[in-house]
Amino acid sequence: MRIFFPKGFLPIILMLSAAPAFCQNNFFNRDETIYKMVNEISADTLRYDIEKLVGFKTRHTLSNTTSEIEGIGAARRWVKSQFEKYAMNSNGRLSVSFDSFFVEPDNRRITRRVELKNVIATLKGTDSTDNRIVVVGAHLDSRATDVLDSTSFAPGADDDASGVALVLELARVMSKMEFTSTIVFAVFSGEEQGLFGSKHLAEKAKSNNWNIIAMLNNDIVGSSGPSSDTFLKNNLEVRVFSEGIPSFETDFEARIRKMTGLENDSKSRQLARYIKEIAERYVNQLSINLIYRSDRFLRGGDHTPFNMNGFPAVRFCEANENYDHQHQNVRMVGNKQYGDLIEFLDFEYLKKIAGANLATIANLSLACDSPRNVIIEVKDLTNFTTLRWERPKGKIPYGFFVLIRKTSAPIWEKKIFVKDNSVTIPYSKDNFIFAVQSVDEQGHESLPVIPVPSSK
Ligand SMILES: [Zn+2]
Structure with a gap:
């Protein structure tokens, strides 16, 4: 999986991962505790x-x-x-x-x-x-x-x-x-x-x-x-x-x-x-x-x-x-x-x-709780995908990761950091599966949430 780190992240220990050979640029952000x-x-x-x-x-x-x-x-x-x-x-x-x-x-x-x-x-x-x-x-x-x-x-x-x-x-x-x-x-x-x-x-x-x-x-x-x-x-x-x-x-x-x-x-x-x-x-x-x-x-x-x-x-x-x-x-x-x-x-x-x-x-x-009310917009025929969500209750996240993979892929392939509560990306919703997870300042991720289609 390719990981895009937010600016504030200071990876404590960087290591090559045991991920499949097709993945490059993998590195870990380990919490020392x-x-x-x-x-x-x-x-x-x-x-x-x-x-x-x-x-x-x-x-x-x-x-x-x-x-x-x-x-x-x-x-x-x-x-x-x-x-x-x-x-x-x-x-x-x-x-x-x-x-x-x-x-x-x-x-x-x-x-x-x-x-x-x-x-x-x-x-x-x-x-x-x-x-x-x-x-x-x-x-x-x-x-x-x-x-x-x-x-x-x-x-x-x-x-x-x-x-x-x-x-x-x-x-x-x-x-x-x-x-x-x-x-x-x-x-x-x-x-x-x-x-x-x-x-x-x-x-x-x-x-x-x-x-x-x-x-x-x-x-x-x-x-x-x-x-x-x-x-x-x-x-x-x-x-x-x-x-x-x-x-x-x-x-x-x-x-x-x-x-x-x-x-x-x-x-x-x-x-x-x-x-x-x-x-x-x-x-x-x-x-x-x-x-x-x-x-x-x-x-x-x-x-x-x-x-x-x-x-x-x-x-x-x-x-x-x-x-x-x-x-x-x-x-x-x-x-x-x-x-x-x-x-x-x-x-x-x-x-x-x-x-x-x-x-x-x-x-x-x-970690913070998972984002709430995660939706994927389906009102227009477009090759862009727009995802929206609300912040979880409790501890406030530093940001969110949007996870992306092909429909036939067994595990997430890309992980994009987003600071806002929405994102529009040039990946067609027809061809990929998406999820959103919260991440705190130390890099702890919540469980990902699959968006629900919304025509609003
Ligand atoms: Zn048993």
Whole structure:
């Protein structure tokens, strides 16, 4: 992507990007505070947290809740105590709680009435007028081969202690810092039995009108391979899955999407492209492999209920999966080891994925809100395009970036800085897709907004 910097920008560190070869003149404007936080993430802490989680023997949803050393009860109390430890360094801004609810038997994956508890740590934003919320989540529960087996050893090191350790590590590093918007660190329950915990939180968010601008789900993010059957290794990429056509849209939104060819431009996909740009700016030796589908075949995750409730949400997942180490009883068959054991994880790789999450969340939470009422003029037949927008509420932006790409291009190709609230450029609206994002003086960008056609 070609970036046109505003005059006031002083790029702190300039580096060549890992962008495709057709891009020239790429350079990064890194915020030193964010870069420092990314580098504070510790592979040793991630390893320690996963060892601890694996040590609970099983974290199955229907497992023991009273033992101090085994089962889902002990595991969630430990996660809560870790968050509480970090809360002590947060100047009173990190609050920790169980988000409890009951699930009735469904004759499938829930055999008895059971109380589930998400563990939620909320880092309150410094600006009380800013109601934006960014959620980063992972699931605590694990499973063996039989989804109803609540007693066998089910370490779930990769699925999904890796994600939980990532969320804990972000809470440790970020809760010492200040952000204008609120950040929610969510450790979900009941994922393997049917996404119960994330569904509960997403529905609660919807009914309480929470302004969730992004939800980042991390599920199976700890192994760089080799994969079970193709033996691929990859510690340089992570996949980010995002839905194309939104699971939830109004009739008006659906009509605009069909009319203007925006099948590839859902809010979740804007978030995914944003992650690619920001994560690759801050994390060395990691590129984001954007997967343009909501999840893998036959699989789902905790981002899905957020999508269903209209929130932008994506899933991080390692580059290649090993099915011998997922949803498998720990056992030897011949000389082949099955089971989701910690020995197959790569903590330096997990650290980079944690960095990708942190950089995205920090950049977003420090940025101004997105511009409002972004429109594209369609009243005249012209090869020029005029875009107009209003300033967001809250912190005032330094200016705006207009993003441009060909309709067939997967990611934004040009980024033009505009000081005003409108722009007219010689790019035909018929041939390009546009978006507008706010940018503050330090260069933090908001999420981009796709304009709505207006004949006024
Ligand atoms: Zn999982």
